[in-house]
Every structure is written in structure tokens, then in C-alpha cells.
Amino acid sequence: MLGKLDWSAIPLEQPIPLIAGGVVLVAILGVLLWVVVKGYLPYLWAEWITSVDHKRIGVMYVLLASVMFLRGGSDAIMMRIQQAIAYQSQGYLPPEHYNQIFSAHGTIMIFFVAMPFVIGLMNLVVPLQLGVRDVAFPTLNSVGFWLTATGALLVNLSLVIGEFSRTGWLAFPPLSELTYSPGVGVDYYAWSLQISGVGTLVAGINLVTTVLKIRTKGMSYLRMPMFCWTTLASNLLIVAAFPILTATLAMLLLDRYLGFHFFTNEAGGNLMMFMNLIWAWGHPEVYILVLPAFGIFSEVVSTFSGKPLFGYRSMVLATMAICVISFMVWLHHFFTMGAGPDVNAIFGIASMIIAVPTGVKIYNWLFTMYGGRIRFATPMLWAVGFMVTFIIGGLTGVLVAVPPADFMLHNSMFLVAHFHNVIIGGVLFGAFAGFTYWFPKAFGFRLDETWGKAAFWFTFIGFWVTFIPLYAAGMLGMTRRMQHYDVAAWRPWMFWAAIGMALLSIAVICQITQVVVSIRNRDALRDRTGDPWDGRSLEWATSSPPPVFNFAFYPDVRGEDAYWALKQHAKEQQLEHAEPEYQDIEMPRNSPTGFVCAFFATVTGFALIWHIWWMVILGCLGAFATFVVFAWRDHDEYVIPAADVAAIDRANLEERRNLVSMAGAV
Amino acid sequence: MSDLTHHPVQHDLAPGEEEIHSVGERIVGYVVGLGLALLLTATSFFIAGTNLVWQPSIPIAIIVLAIAQMGVHLVFFLHITTGPDNTNNVLALAFGLLIVFLVVGGSVWIMSHLNENMPAMDQIMRMQ
Numbered sequence: 191m192l193g194k195l196d197w198s199a200i201p202l203e204q205p206i207p208l209i210a211g212g213v214v215l216v217a218i219l220g221v222l223l224w225v226v227v228k229g230y231l232p233y234l235w236a237e238w239i240t241s242v243d244h245k246r247i248g249v250m251y252v253l254l255a256s257v258m259f260l261r262g263g264s265d266a267i268m269m270r271i272q273q274a275i276a277y278q279s280q281g282y283l284p285p286e287h288y289n290q291i292f293s294a295h296g297t298i299m300i301f302f303v304a305m306p307f308v309i310g311l312m313n314l315v316v317p318l319q320l321g322v323r324d325v326a327f328p329t330l331n332s333v334g335f336w337l338t339a340t341g342a343l344l345v346n347l348s349l350v351i352g353e354f355s356r357t358g359w360l361a362f363p364p365l366s367e368l369t370y371s372p373g374v375g376v377d378y379y380a381w382s383l384q385i386s387g388v389g390t391l392v393a394g395i396n397l398v399t400t401v402l403k404i405r406t407k408g409m410s411y412l413r414m415p416m417f418c419w420t421t422l423a424s425n426l427l428i429v430a431a432f433p434i435l436t437a438t439l440a441m442l443l444l445d446r447y448l449g450f451h452f453f454t455n456e457a458g459g460n461l462m463m464f465m466n467l468i469w470a471w472g473h474p475e476v477y478i479l480v481l482p483a484f485g486i487f488s489e490v491v492s493t494f495s496g497k498p499l500f501g502y503r504s505m506v507l508a509t510m511a512i513c514v515i516s517f518m519v520w521l522h523h524f525f526t527m528g529a530g531p532d533v534n535a536i537f538g539i540a541s542m543i544i545a546v547p548t549g550v551k552i553y554n555w556l557f558t559m560y561g562g563r564i565r566f567a568t569p570m571l572w573a574v575g576f577m578v579t580f581i582i583g584g585l586t587g588v589l590v591a592v593p594p595a596d597f598m599l600h601n602s603m604f605l606v607a608h609f610h611n612v613i614i615g616g617v618l619f620g621a622f623a624g625f626t627y628w629f630p631k632a633f634g635f636r637l638d639e640t641w642g643k644a645a646f647w648f649t650f651i652g653f654w655v656t657f658i659p660l661y662a663a664g665m666l667g668m669t670r671r672m673q674h675y676d677v678a679a680w681r682p683w684m685f686w687a688a689i690g691m692a693l694l695s696i697a698v699i700c701q702i703t704q705v706v707v708s709i710r711n712r713d714a715l716r717d718r719t720g721d722p723w724d725g726r727s728l729e730w731a732t733s734s735p736p737p738v739f740n741f742a743f744y745p746d747v748r749g750e751d752a753y754w755a756l757k758q759h760a761k762e763q764q765l766e767h768a769e770p771e772y773q774d775i776e777m778p779r780n781s782p783t784g785f786v787c788a789f790f791a792t793v794t795g796f797a798l799i800w801h802i803w804w805m806v807i808l809g810c811l812g813a814f815a816t817f818v819v820f821a822w823r824d825h826d827e828y829v830i831p832a833a834d835v836a837a838i839d840r841a842n843l844e845e846r847r848n849l850v851s852m853a854g855a856v
Numbered sequence: 857m858s859d860l861t862h863h864p865v866q867h868d869l870a871p872g873e874e875e876i877h878s879v880g881e882r883i884v885g886y887v888v889g890l891g892l893a894l895l896l897t898a899t900s901f902f903i904a905g906t907n908l909v910w911q912p913s914i915p916i917a918i919i920v921l922a923i924a925q926m927g928v929h930l931v932f933f934l935h936i937t938t939g940p941d942n943t944n945n946v947l948a949l950a951f952g953l954l955i956v957f958l959v960v961g962g963s964v965w966i967m968s969h970l971n972e973n974m975p976a977m978d979q980i981m982r983m984q
Binding site for chain 2: 402403426430434460462465466467470514516518520521525528529530532535
């Protein structure tokens with residue numbers, strides 16, 4: 191009746207996951223109870239859970255990423271402590287638990303922190319920057335978000351019901367095959383990635399279509415803000431690369447469920463093909479994450495230097511070059527697999543070439559800052575910190591792109607330090623920069639600068655104290671994923687890394703404090719103009735937070751830096767404009783389709799993991815029924831009457847006018 | 857986003873969006889496409905079993921016919937044209953083809969080198 195599921199699935203003999211799971215469960219129940227008692231449930235359902243508004247979906251993505259960041263960060267803390275004390279001893283984590291932790295850390299940080307964070311920021315900002323009212327497929331967007339949340343839920347469920355994968359974040363066979371991993375760990379891993387992968391693909395299709403098809407008047411390709419360009423490139427990569435991941439994991443699942451032999455040791459399977467395919471997705475994935483971050487830095491550097499982006503067109507070219515070349519370098523993840531010198535040489539050279547467009551970008555940012563009036567607000571600190579960190583991470587990357595060097599450094603702590611150097615220094619710094627930069631746009635008040643700067647400095651210093659020792663340990667021959675070790679020379683470095691981890695934990699506490707303090711002082715930090723940073727692109731042309739329809743009128747774009755030009759040429763005139771003729775606006779209706787779909791996807795995924803076949807059928811039928819109901823809907827839009835639009839827009843313009851006249855009086 | 861049509865925005869046709877043609881013209885287009893597709897399919901089956909052509913050329917002939925088949929589908933059923941209203945569709949197709957070429961071609965190249973350098977156990981046995 192319940193497949194493989196019985197009481198032995200609850201890991202009663204392992205206190206750590208059980209206590210962690212218990213605490214999380216109590217917290218979730220507490221929040222739910224509070225929501226119900228306070229009567230917020232109808233509001234949450236109507237305004238957030240069923241929302242198809244791109245801004246709200248973006249906020250929910252970032253919230254999901256933040257919660258999962260705490261989970262992935264806890265894993266990181268546990269690993270650092272384990273390696274600091276497990277010298278000639280077993281430490282405090284048994285091997286099978288330690289293996290689950292490093293697998294979960296990688297899986298969560300890439301798929302459920304970095305991905306939702308950047309997709310959330312793109313969702314929030316891109317339609318605003320393009321000067322339009324919505325994305326191309328609003329309901330599909332909501333489905334994509336909730337499917338991502340399903341994947342995250344399944345990963346967290348593995349903490350208390352069953353176990354997680356012990357095979358590393360990419361589940362290499364033959365270890366991940368049924369022979370060597372008979373438990374449900376790999377199934378949890380594969381099904382949560384399959385489901386959230388569909389969500390990511392859907393989000394990618396939506397954003398590509400939005401950038402290509404829905405832009406305001408005069409917003410030609412070469413007038414789009416840089417963030418829109420990197421969004422386009424990143425989502426093209428999603429659309430091209432995620433099907434490879436889905437196909438590869440599907441083959442692994444066929445091996446595990448139906449006795450196929452794609453990647454097995456015996457019966458003609460070829461496990462090398464798994465490495466080849468997973469990295470054909472895996473390398474573009476790196477650029478899917480970092481390209482939006484490049485876009486964020488472009489916006490931030492240009493805004494806080496008070497100058498247009500230097501070399502806009504070369505930046506566009508570099509972005510699109512990275513988009514294509516990122517599909518030509520994947521073998522550098524397995525130089526040591528034995529494809530031979532010809533193949534290794536070509537992919538090594540391609541890997542070095544891809545550093546060129548990235549270098550172009552760095553110079554462009556530097557020249558943007560050159561001669562500008564730089565304001566070192568928190569987002570700008572993240573951007574400058576990124577440039578320093580990312581250059582060093584990039585240089586160690588070029589080093590391991592040399593095949594002979596890679597033979598020495600493959601799978602060492604040096605490699606671990608390298609990819610953390612680019613992913614933390616690139617993606618995470620970018621996500622935090624974007625978070626502080628666009629927070630006022632999303633919520634209508636700025637974040638506290640003191641705590642924001644504290645968070646930056648603790649992250650920046652903590653990062654180097656953690657990862658320089660890992661570079662050093664790698665040079666001393668330490669391999670990755672060691673549960674314990676006997677080499678005395680590595681030990682001091684592991685201590686330093688643990689101290690760095692403590693600094694990074696303080697940084698996270700600063701971030702949380704920053705948000706709490708800012709919410710408390712929100713009246714003092716209120717952004718009434720909608721343009722708190724003296725911005726340059728169209729998202730700052732509307733109020734903070736923007737009305738549901740974003741813009742009462744489609745802005746007319748006449749050049750790059752659309753809003754800056756508007757401000758320079760006609761600040762006064764625009765505000766003193768004669769009352770425009772407001773028109774009715776049609777907006778898509780909210781729909782529970784995404785949430786219901788994800789509910790059935792969760793049921794299906796859980797049932798597949800535990801081989802509960804009747805529940806699989808029920809889940810699939812439910813998801814299909816949801817689709818049919820949605821497809822047969824009669825009304826999908828509602829009308830905001832011109833009078834309401836006028837009332838909202840007049841209030842916004844009034845606020846701006848007051849501020850301008852006050853500034854004039856001073 | 858129906859209200860974007862308030863502005864005469866120059867836009868491409870999306871796949872599935874029809875250019876304005878009379879019903880008759882469109883039916884003719886589909887019938888011609890169907891005829892060509894059937895012809896190419898029949899030819900493939902015929903070539904595969906025939907003795908009339910030089911045997912080693914058969915696989916190449918089938919590949920050529922398959923590519924022609926894809927072309928027929930793209931032109932007659934998906935309406936990909938080279939017209940100015942189709943830039944996005946053609947670019948998307950080109951990008952897709954490039955990625956498929958890179959991934960499939962690259963995989964075949966990598967795996968063949970790998971098999972040459974590290975032959976499977978039974979091949980090593982045969983060599984000895």
C-alpha cells in the first residue's frame with residue numbers, strides 16, 4: 191500500500207537531522223498558526239499564493255532562496271566544523287551523514303538558492319526595465335515558481351523521512367546506480383531536480399519571450415538596460431541547457447526504476463556518458479547563474495558612478511559571446527577522464543577564451559567608475575567587492591583550465607576554493623547587490639545602510655578567511671569531500687577555514703538584522719519618489735512599490751538610459767504635464783493553477799520516491815485535471831477602470847511633485 | 857498584454873500565428889507540404905530496401921532525406937520563412953541547431969576519443 195515507506199524511514203537513531211527537522215517543523219507550524227489566528231490566510235491566498243503579478247512572484251522566489259540559503263549555510267557550517275576537528279579522528283558526523291550533508295549543500299545552494307534568487311530578481315525587475323505591465327505568460331510564471339518550491343520541499347522532506355543522496359551534488363554513476371545506492375537518497379535528489387527543472391525551464395521560456403516580444407515603445411534591443419540583455423542570454427541558456435539535465439536524470443531514473451543500463455558498469459552501460467551529458471548542462475548552468483549577476487553589477491556600477499555604462503555595445507557583445515562559448519567548454523570538468531590530448535587541448539583553449547569576454551566586462555565596469563562621482567552605498571560595495579573577488583576566482587579558473595595543471599588539482603580543495611570564489615564572489619555578491627538595490631522598489635523603503643555595510647564587510651573578509659586556506663590545503667594535496675584525514679599539515683588551514691565560516695555566519699546574522707531593523711524603521715527609510723538611488727532605467731520611473739499595472743502609460747523610450755534622459759531633459763515639464771487621458775487597463779486575473787499544480791507535483795514526486803504507485807497515478811491525474819480546468823477558463827483578465835488608474839497615478843505624481851518642490855525650496 | 861496593440865509596435869510573427877492569407881491558399885500550402893512529406897517518407901523506405909543504388913551510399917541518402925523532411929516540416933507546417941517578420945523564429949532555429957550540433961557533435965567526438973584511449977574490456981581481450 192505505501193511502497194517502500196514504513197516507520198524505519200524516520201531516522202530515529204540520528205539525532206542531528208531529527209532535531210533540525212523538528213525545529214523546522216515547529217517553526218513552520220508556528221508561522222501557520224500565527225497566520226491563521228491573525229486572519230492573514232485569505233490575504234495570503236488572494237494576494238500572494240495565487241498571484242500572477244511578476245513582482246510578487248519575484249519576491250516569493252527571493253524569499254524561497256533566502257530560506258534555503260539558511261539551510262544550505264547550516265550544511266556548510268557543519269562541514270567546516272567536521273573538517274576542523276576530524277584530524278586523526280571521526281569528528282562528530284558519521285561518514286554516511288557527512289556525505290549527505292555535502293551532497294545536500296551543493297544541490298541546495300545551486301538549485302534552490304542561486305537559481306531562485308537570480309530568477310526572482312529577473313522576474314521582479316525585467317518587465318519594469320522594459321517599461322511594460324507584465325511578463326509574457328503570467329500564469330505559467332506562477333506555475334514555474336511553485337514547481338521550484340516543490341523541489342525545495344522534497345529536498346527538505348528527505349531530512350526527516352528517509353535520507354538524502356550521498357553521491358555529491360551531481361550524483362555520478364555508478365555510485366548513484368541502484369547497486370551502490372539502494373536507498374531513496376538518489377531518488378529524492380533526482381525527482382526534486384526533475385520537478386524544479388521543469389519550473390526553471392518554464393521560467394526561462396517566459397523571460398526569453400518577455401524580452402524578445404514585450405517591450406515598450408522605442409525600446410529597441412540596443413536601448414535595453416544591460417540587465418535585460420544578461421537576462422536574455424541567461425534564459426536562452428536555460429532553454430537550451432535544462433532539457434539536457436532533464437534527459438540525463440531521466441536516463442539515470444530509468445536505470446534505477448526500470449532496470450535500464452545507460453550508465454551501469456555491466457550490460458554495455460557507459461558511465462562516462464553521464465559525466466559528458468551532465469556537464470554539457472553543468473557548464474552553461476554556471477553562466478546561467480553569473481550572467482544575471484553581471485547585469486546587476488552593470489546597473490549598480492553605472493547608477494552609483496552617475497555615468498552611463500562604459501562600452502555598452504561591447505558589453506552586449508561580450509554577453510552574447512559568453513552565451514555561445516559557454517556551450518563549448520564543458521569537457522574541462524573532466525580533463526582527467528581520459529579523452530586524450532587533442533580533446534583536452536581544444537577544450538582547455540576554449541575555456542581560456544571564455545575568460546576574454548569576462549575580462550572585457552571587468553574593464554568596462556572599471557572605466558564606468560573612472561571619472562565618476564562614486565557613492566559607496568551598500569550595492570556599490572558589493573559590486574566593488576565582486577570585482578576584486580571575481581578576478582582572483584577567474585584567474586584560478588584559467589589556471590585549472592590548463593589540462594596539465596588540472597591533472598594535479600582535479601577534485602582537490604583548490605578546485606573547491608576556485609568555484610566558491612566565483613560563485614560566492616560572482617553570483618552571491620550579485621544577488622545581495624541586487625537585493626539591496628531593488629529592495630526599495632519592491633517594498634517602498636530602503637534597507638538600513640549600517641547593517642548592510644556590516645554584512646558586506648563580514649562576508650567579504652569571512653569569504654577570504656574561509657577560502658584562502660582551502661586553496662592552500664588543495665596545494666598541499668587535500669582532496670575534496672573528506673570526512674576525516676591524517677595529514678598534520680592540513681589541520682591549521684581547516685581551523686582558519688572554520689574561523690572564516692564563523693565570520694560568514696555573523697554576516698548572515700547582519701543580513702537578517704538589516705531586514706528586521708529596516709522593517710522597524712520603515713517610515714524613516716520610506717522611498718516616496720520611487721527613485722531612491724538617482725537611477726537610470728525605467729524601473730525607477732514608477733512609484734515604489736509599483737502599482738499592479740506598473741505604468742499608467744507605456745513610457746516612450748528615446749535612447750539608452752531611458753529614465754535618466756527623461757529626468758535630464760524634462761524633469762519639471764513631465765511633472766507639470768497637463769492631465770493625461772487615462773485609459774482602462776486590462777490585467778491578468780490571479781489563478782491558483784500554479785499552487786494546485788505544484789501540490790499534485792509534490793504528491794507525485796513523493797509517491798515516485800517511495801514507489802507508491804496508486805498515489806503516482808492520482809497525482810498525475812490531479813495535475814492533468816488542473817491543466818484542463820485552466821485551459822477551459824472563460825475569463826483570464828480583469829479591467830482596472832480609468833478612474834482608478836488616474837487616482838493611483840495622481841497620488842504618485844503628487845508625491846514626486848512635493849519632493850521636487852521641497853528640494854527646490856532648500 | 858492585448859493593450860500593447862494600442863501602439864503600432866513592429867513585431868514578428870510568433871510560431872502558430874498566421875500571416876493573412878485566404879483559406880484556399882493555406883489549404884494548398886498544407887496539401888503541398890503533406891505531399892512532399894509523404895514522398896520523402898516513401899523514398900526513404902524504398903531506398904533502405906533497394907538494390908538499385910550503390911550500397912554504401914544508402915545511409916547518406918537516408919540522412920539527406922531526413923534533413924529534407926525536417927525542412928519540409930519547418931517551411932510548410934511551422935511556417936518558418938526568411939521574411940523580415942520571421943527574424944526571431946529563424947534566429948531561434950539557428951541557435952537551437954548550433955547547440956544541438958555542439959552538444960551532439962562534441963559528445964560523439966569526446967566519447968570516440970575516450971573509447972580509443974580506454975577501450976572497453978572485451979575490446980582489449982580481442983586485441984590480445
